[in-house]
Amino acid sequence: MIFQKAKTMKLGVFDSGLGGVMISRAIRDHLPDLDMVYLGDTLHVPYGNRSEKAIHNYSKNCIEYLFTQENCQIIIMACNTASASALRKLQQEWLPKHFPERRILGVVVPTIEYSIDRGVENLGLLGTNYTVHSKVYLQELQKINPNITIHQVNTPLLVPLIEHDGMQWMDEVLDHYMKPLMDKGIEAVILSCTHYTCLKDRVRDRYNIEVFSQDEIVPVKLKDYLNRHPESETKIGKSGADTFLVTDLTPEYTRQASRYFGKDIELSHVLYKDTV
Numbered sequence: 001m002i003f004q005k006a007k008t009m010k011l012g013v014f015d016s017g018l019g020g021v022m023i024s025r026a027i028r029d030h031l032p033d034l035d036m037v038y039l040g041d042t043l044h045v046p047y048g049n050r051s052e053k054a055i056h057n058y059s060k061n062c063i064e065y066l067f068t069q070e071n072c073q074i075i076i077m078a079c080n081t082a083s084a085s086a087l088r089k090l091q092q093e094w095l096p097k098h099f100p101e102r103r104i105l106g107v108v109v110p111t112i113e114y115s116i117d118r119g120v121e122n123l124g125l126l127g128t129n130y131t132v133h134s135k136v137y138l139q140e141l142q143k144i145n146p147n148i149t150i151h152q153v154n155t156p157l158l159v160p161l162i163e164h165d166g167m168q169w170m171d172e173v174l175d176h177y178m179k180p181l182m183d184k185g186i187e188a189v190i191l192s193c194t195h196y197t198c199l200k201d202r203v204r205d206r207y208n209i210e211v212f213s214q215d216e217i218v219p220v221k222l223k224d225y226l227n228r229h230p231e232s233e234t235k236i237g238k239s240g241a242d243t244f245l246v247t248d249l250t251p252e253y254t255r256q257a258s259r260y261f262g263k264d265i266e267l268s269h270v271l272y273k274d275t276v
């Protein structure tokens, strides 16, 4: 009898754009052996100013692609905007019907848990229009610890500045966004967007407060999840392979993604059915 080795699966990291490459880097540093595939929806970034329907459908298309074409066992929905808009519905309605054995993990609850563990009671949050208006952080926090306050500011200029080499204007824009939070006497600020990871040192230095950045949160929470869920963890290959996929490819994306990952990487262009 010939025994066929079961095909190993991957960990997927999904983001609206290139910010997810920084989360992938951080995951790779924490979990060097996991086979991982990143998918950035560069065709539709930024998600933050779009409608709920558009964000939901773009996210679903990307998640479906990662399950069907890349054989992902677990997908980290690294994008806060997508987590705010699409995660619950996908987890509760779509996943059980289509991929009951697979998992989609968001970033909002892990970030809140981390913030609570740090003992902070007066928090600030910078996020995209969609994330802030969705109030997802306020609602999830209310369920876990209603005694903690979050003051939110929506920061629609940050993603375009980051994606288009606008760092020279960043301090001025950040001062504008941070002022109402500093006036409230916040003890720490949550950077609730994958892209803002690259601002964490700047924010720490400039405002001298604690900064909760998801590249420092997601890998630790993921490792803990994998330890608690061996039935999923054992299905994921352990050759340390990396795959980087985008829905629109330009030389500029390749340059930026390599910078965010800290070494030259090859991006591949994927096509999927585009529905809104």
Ligand code: DGL
Pocket (backbone or CB within 6 Å): 015, 016, 017, 019, 020, 045, 046, 047, 048, 049, 078, 079, 080, 081, 082, 128, 131, 159, 192, 193, 194, 195
């Ligand atoms: N990556 C998204 C997030 O984490 C922000 C970028 C966008 O607007 O698409 O919220």
